[in-house]
Amino acid sequence: MADKQTEYRMWHGRLAALLASEIEDIRYDAFNEFDAKVNGGLIPVVAFKTMQRDFVLSIIQGHNLDMSDFYDAEASVLGSVSLADIKFWANLATRIGVSAANGNWQARDKKLYV
Numbered sequence: 001m002a003d004k005q006t007e008y009r010m011w012h013g014r015l016a017a018l019l020a021s022e023i024e025d026i027r028y029d030a031f032n033e034f035d036a037k038v039n040g041g042l043i044p045v046v047a048f049k050t051m052q053r054d055f056v057l058s059i060i061q062g063h064n065l066d067m068s069d070f071y072d073a074e075a076s077v078l079g080s081v082s083l084a085d086i087k088f089w090a091n092l093a094t095r096i097g098v099s100a101a102n103g104n105w106q107a108r109d110k111k112l113y114v
Contacts, residue, residue: 011044017080018052030055056086063090065098073102 037047
């Protein structure tokens with residue numbers, strides 16, 4: 001098991017990757033909220049997952065998907081994804097279906113979408 005500082009840095013890094021496509025003000029506020037949650041007693045993974053759900057839920061619901069669709073997609077990805085990636089996936093999932101979108105996370109880079 002990683003020490004507390006290593007675990008904190010790892011989940012802080014995941015939050016940074018999630019928010020990489022967002023403006024600085026949003027990232028700044030999110031890092032402050034993450035720190036407040038950890039300082040308030042949450043372990044970093046729970047603080048991250050709580051914030052991830054808060055950011056992702058409106059995107060998912062806006063595309064008439066549910067969080068189980070997102071969690072299935074997230075499990076198929078090696079590494080972290082940004083909110084821009086999630087928005088792209090949600091748009092693709094509404095066009096071609098969740099299963100096809102899950103199997104084709106790299107469509108964005110290969111220009112395989114309409």
